[in-house]
Amino acid sequence: AQTVTQSQPEMSVQEAETVTLSCTYDTSESDYYLFWYKQPPSRQMILVIRQEAYKQQNATENRFSVNFQKAAKSFSLKISDSQLGDAAMYFCAYRSTVTGANSKLTFGKGITLSVRP
Amino acid sequence: ETGVTQSPTHLIKTRGQQVTLRCSSQSGHNTVSWYQQALGQGPQFIFQYYREEENGRGNFPPRFSGLQFPNYSSELNVNALELDDSALYLCASSSLAGATGANVLTFGAGSRLTVL
Numbered sequence: 001a002q003t004v005t006q007s008q009p010e011m012s013v014q015e016a017e018t019v020t021l022s023c024t025y026d027t028s029e030s031d032y033y034l035f036w037y038k039q040p041p042s043r044q045m046i047l048v049i050r051q052e053a054y055k056q057q058n059a060t061e062n063r064f065s066v067n068f069q070k071a072a073k074s075f076s077l078k079i080s081d082s083q084l085g086d087a088a089m090y091f092c093a094y095r096s097t098v099t100g101a102n103s104k105l106t107f108g109k110g111i112t113l114s115v116r117p
Numbered sequence: 118e119t120g121v122t123q124s125p126t127h128l129i130k131t132r133g134q135q136v137t138l139r140c141s142s143q144s145g146h147n148t149v150s151w152y153q154q155a156l157g158q159g160p161q162f163i164f165q166y167y168r169e170e171e172n173g174r175g176n177f178p179p180r181f182s183g184l185q186f187p188n189y190s191s192e193l194n195v196n197a198l199e200l201d202d203s204a205l206y207l208c209a210s211s212s213l214a215g216a217t218g219a220n221v222l223t224f225g226a227g228s229r230l231t232v233l
Contacts, residue, residue: 006159043229045209103149104162
């Protein structure tokens with residue numbers, strides 16, 4: 001079974017600065033997908049960024065980028081130019097490509113990010 | 118296009134009761150999945166429905182059951198409620214059941230269940 005670990009429960013960043021959120025995972029599969037989701041106080045999960053394991057190039061979405069280290073099974077999220085609206089819980093998630101239930105995401109425990117004005 | 122809507126937003130039940138939570142999927146989506154998110158934890162996959170049938174299940178007992186309707190909306194039913202069932206229940210819809218692509222889920226805002 002796959003596991004996702006987010007060992008930092010909380011982080012804080014100054015507005016306009018850069019912050020990196022860490023995530024490690026464990027799997028025996030060679031092909032899979034990784035995601036970062038944001039959950040604001042409104043509770044709705046919002047996709048931030050996704051990475052396909054077979055792609056070596058790190059995914060980027062505007063101010064959000066990842067550092068995907070497949071051999072180390074590490075998938076960190078970098079938020080540049082942090083904004084007050086970035087304050088939320090962030091979840092790292094894994095999805096297998098072999099399961100028939102392709103809505104099955106395995107989530108980490110999450111990290112609470114606060115942004116200081 | 119409309120997103121995923123869930124009802125009710127909050128509810129309180131007592132131990133042993135039964136509860137039904139509802140979810141309307143995003144327009145164009147044919148697959149619905151349900152997740153349980155305990156306080157301070159990440160969501161855990163309960164099951165997925167495609168073409169009105171369950172086609173994937175997480176580590177949850179049979180008293181967690183569901184339905185999907187022809188319009189792709191869905192219900193989550195929980196019987197014999199236990200205190201540990203208190204959680205946020207998230208519904209997510211997607212459009213590529215069985216596909217191997219990066220099936221992106223659209224989540225609703227959840228139903229907060231408290232069991233006393």
